[in-house]
Amino acid sequence: MDTAFLAGPRPAAGLDVSRRGFLLGAAAAAGGGLLVGFRRAEAAESGATDAAPVNPLEAYVHVRPDGGVTVLSAHFDMGQGSYHGLATLVVEELGADWTKVDVVGATGNTRAYGNLAWGGTAQGTGGSSTMVSSWRRYRTAGAAARMMLVAAAARAWNVPAAEITVDRGVLRHGADRRAGFGDMAAAAAALPVPAEVPLKAPGDWTQIGNGDLKRFDRAGKTTGRQDFTIDVRLPGMLTAVPVHPPRFGAKVKSFDAAPAKAVKGVVDVVETPRGLAVVADHTWAAMRGREALFVQWDETGAETRGSDEILADYTRRAAGAPDAWARQDGDLDGALAGAAKVVEATYTFPYLAHAAMEPLNAVARRAEDGVIEVWGGLQNTDTYHQAAARTAGVDPSRVRMHMMKSGGGFGRRGSPDSDVIIEAVAAAKALAWRAPVKMQWTREDDMAGGRYRPAYVHHMKAGLDADGNLVAWYDHIVGQSILRDVGFPLPDGAIDQISVEGSSTLPYAVPNLSVGLTTTQVGVPVLWWRSVGSTHTGYATEAFFDEVAEAAGRDPVAFRLSLLAEHPRHAAVLRAVAEMADWGGPVPAGRHRGVALHESFRSVVAQVAEVSVEGGTVRVHRVWCAVDCGVAVNPDVVKAQMEGAIGFGLGAVMGEELTLTGGVVDQTNYDGYTPLRIDAMPQVEVRILPSANAPTGVGEPGVPPLGPAVANAVHRATGKRLRRLPFARELG
């Protein structure tokens, strides 16, 4: 289960692959070559040894007989560059030739691919944890493979291993001995696994931290050759579109399939756990068949409230006392009562859709050998595997999962209810497995199909003493619990840390600080959305801090720095962005600047936004961004993720809002739900702070500071505080 990652304490960076927990192994591959990998030692506690060789389902690195290297990725790539990152770790230590490197998604063995950031007990990708989990084990696998190849060459040439060099897939001794990896792979596979596998010293790195390195997988993304799940084509494959109830929680009461089946190309209408599916020869026929279908819904249990009602309720409750406390330092009430000045504000956040470019989909079939095969964006890899097996009614060992790259994700491909995976398998099973089925949600299904960033209200108060010192801070958060909504059992009154992360971890030194939570029960399905809790806590805390700094008559950067003595990483990142933007220096006429700082997923990011406001229209011209993410494995990927996060975050605060009327989602496509377009994209400058620490998150941490940095700049331009998102609501 993913519980450890989601609910448990987050382990420190640089997770060790110790011999106690994971065993290094190697073997000959069935088709030839050398496999090196790890497994979780099942009997570690009993002290038993596990000397068996790794099997292909446990490998991280396959040195192929043709000399190429296949990296088997434990992590899903939704565009964030995880495949490239893992390949970089392997190439660095192995000395492989980038032009012969391939990465494929690996599945089906938790013992090998369990996410170390989640305790190693489940394979999956999320929480910006790919590098955290992989940093040691993929480098170690690459280094072990190299040692074994060198040992094989040393034996073949009868020379000392120390005299053999490795460069770009070639082993050399002196001027006359030379062999490709493929020539030595079989011999290497017969050798013992090295007892000690030293890793390169950082000063010797040529790939890790190399800012000139380009993503190895970019070419296929310029020619149309990169295949996603939507592009999977199998012999005899049918395409299905889902039929979901218009209101969350409703069920099929009755339906008449005849008009749908009368549409040319429609093969069948089948029942699925969530409704129905129209199955056809191709996508268009399925879509037309669905238009003709008549369904009556049983809406007894359905959510019928609109988002305005839901948020009005939240606002009322936010004004009252919280149900539970996430953090209580000092004496808040006393400090507020004794404060010379109290600042108070309420911040309101809408539901948000992930709206990834590739709508949700999955492909399922029963192969000739009886194994159930599933292709999809397998972010919750193990959970989906189990769900596919359960739905098919087979043992998990009879399920083969194919991890595809996805056209974005932003959290939506990691739904613990395995929604689209189950739908694909259920549809194929309902057809008695007579054909492979691609379950393809349309844009409308994707947008109105639930699993949103929850709506939240934050009621904030701060107290300043007579000298302008921040003596009290109160943050009451009201909204749904993601963990509870996706089915993780939380006892009543327990804090879902995801609801408060970023607020309960406020870095500023405030002697009297209370963060409260009121968890609501709403029938709108919710989920993690790029940067999760920090999507709202980052905004509420950093926009409110700006209000407090203004009340204190202090500069926003200087005031923050004065309260960050205990957080040197935060202070360094803030100083860096202030220097980049020449904070306090001259600003072009008509432009205004705001700053924000936030830690998420173990990384710290600060941003300065430069805006102009004309006739109620906010334009963000420039954003400076400083990030401390530990060692930047791929600096250019880190920069790309920061740039993308800035555009993603800007689109959200400017205009994204998912609303419901009477329980029905109002926005069904990109006309009503409006991510950022190129004409609103600012210039971005990113600085990565040098660090010797193990890598921390990159995919998500660029999002949270952007909204408050822009809001704080807009306040300087207009005097108006943007406390209800999106800005279009306040300024429109």
Place this chain on the structure above:
Amino acid sequence: MIPLNINGADHQIDADPDMPLLWVLRDLVGLTGTKYGCGIAQCGACTVHLDGEPTRACQTPVGDVGTARITTIEGLTGAAAEAVRAAWIEVDVPQCGYCQSGQIMAAAALLAENRAPTDADIDAALAGNLCRCATYFRIRKAVHLAARTLEG
């Protein structure tokens, strides 16, 4: 049967004339580089060229194509196309890559008409192409780089 010229090759398509060109290309012809994103001409992922003009395949009934030459990402060639692809690789534009077929089709069409586009020209030409990864900053850089390459 509907005759189509796709990437220089003649095809006979057995489809309802109302069927969008997008689904003809993807599901019947097997050219999957052209992507489905919205179905209502809001995202640009399905951009193809009809006689060189960028066109939303999702809103183009196959019966309306007539004798227009269809170019998809798989068949996109020529100086502008090569410059755009090379620039996309040099600048490392793609993240997930899903929208990039459409972005490249739109960028190549822009450069075929305007060899020295400004930021405003690029924004205007590509504002119909959504990128949820928001690679826009690099798209602008890459279009400028491609333009410089074409100027030689």
